[in-house]
Amino acid sequence: MKALIVDDERHARQLIRAILTDMCPDVTIVGEAEDLAECVKLVHKHQPDLLLLDIEMPGHSGLEILDFFDADDINFHIVFTTAYSEYAVKAFEVSAVDYLLKPLEAESVKKAIDKVAKRLQRKDVIDYGQLTRALGQQSPAQRMAIPDGHELIFIDTNDILYFDAEGAYTHVFLKNNKKITTTKKLKFFEDRLQSHPSFVRIHRGYLVNMNHLVKYTRADGSLVEMSNGTMLPVSREKNAFLLEKMEAL
Numbered sequence: 001m002k003a004l005i006v007d008d009e010r011h012a013r014q015l016i017r018a019i020l021t022d023m024c025p026d027v028t029i030v031g032e033a034e035d036l037a038e039c040v041k042l043v044h045k046h047q048p049d050l051l052l053l054d055i056e057m058p059g060h061s062g063l064e065i066l067d068f069f070d071a072d073d074i075n076f077h078i079v080f081t082t083a084y085s086e087y088a089v090k091a092f093e094v095s096a097v098d099y100l101l102k103p104l105e106a107e108s109v110k111k112a113i114d115k116v117a118k119r120l121q122r123k124d125v126i127d128y129g130q131l132t133r134a135l136g137q138q139s140p141a142q143r144m145a146i147p148d149g150h151e152l153i154f155i156d157t158n159d160i161l162y163f164d165a166e167g168a169y170t171h172v173f174l175k176n177n178k179k180i181t182t183t184k185k186l187k188f189f190e191d192r193l194q195s196h197p198s199f200v201r202i203h204r205g206y207l208v209n210m211n212h213l214v215k216y217t218r219a220d221g222s223l224v225e226m227s228n229g230t231m232l233p234v235s236r237e238k239n240a241f242l243l244e245k246m247e248a249l
Contacts, residue, residue, distance in 0.1 A: 001050055001113070001120065002028050002046060002049050003020065003028065003029050003030065003048055003050040004031050004033065004043065004050070004052070005017060005031075005032045005052050006033045006036075006051060006052065006053045006062065007034070007053075007054040007057070008034050008057040012054065013032050015104060016109065017029060019104070019110070027113060030042070030046040031045075036064060036145075039065060047075075048076050049077065049120060050077050050113075051078045052081060053079070055080050055081070056083065062080060064152065064154075066129065068145070068147050074128060077120065079098040079100060079113075080098070080099040081101075083101065083102045097126060097130075098112050142156065142157060143157065144157055144192065146180050147182050155174065155180075157196060157199075158211065159175045160174060161174060161208070161226050161227060161230075162209060162212070162232065163186055163189050165205045166205075168183060169183060170182055170183075173228065175228075186201075186207055189207060193207070200241070202238050202242050206233075208226065208232065213246075214226065216234075222234035222236075222239050222242075224242075
């Protein structure tokens, strides 16, 4: 089993390495990363079977590793290490995703590795998206990772004006006239923001943040004006839903 250790604290990485070396002789450690960007590079380079992944790292969450890969491309297992609160631990349990609570104990690490070994033998597939959805139901997302080539750009969801789908790409328009273009489809962002009440799909090509909506008009078909002055069309099938959302503001 090829394993990758991801934690922003060097002593935590050293502890995991020592436990694996002493108690898990069938595990080969192929690398260590102290942040998510380095983790993504090492996954592509080494194709590990297992990530031992810290969730709470400065500036971003280990969960955002899921934003960088399509579901079909996740051919590795993940054991999350976390000091998360009780509600998040319940989300892990509901999703049947492996996790280890900090401070880490050697026996717990070994049990988790043994469980992953059995899943690898059975070629089990874990739905990590279910974990993301379970956690998202607890509170709206405040930050989002936007895949851009081999990088992840972390942005505050409040800074997003709208998403614009164009062929195989999605353009993310931000405050201060900034724009990010990504190969992720619009449906990906709609799913990620389904727990966020401010984001509404108004058209097959547009997902808008209602916090940046300044005007709605029915002249020449339904249109909305965003805070940057852009006018966007509202499809006929989405019109009633948008009106309902606006009335609830």
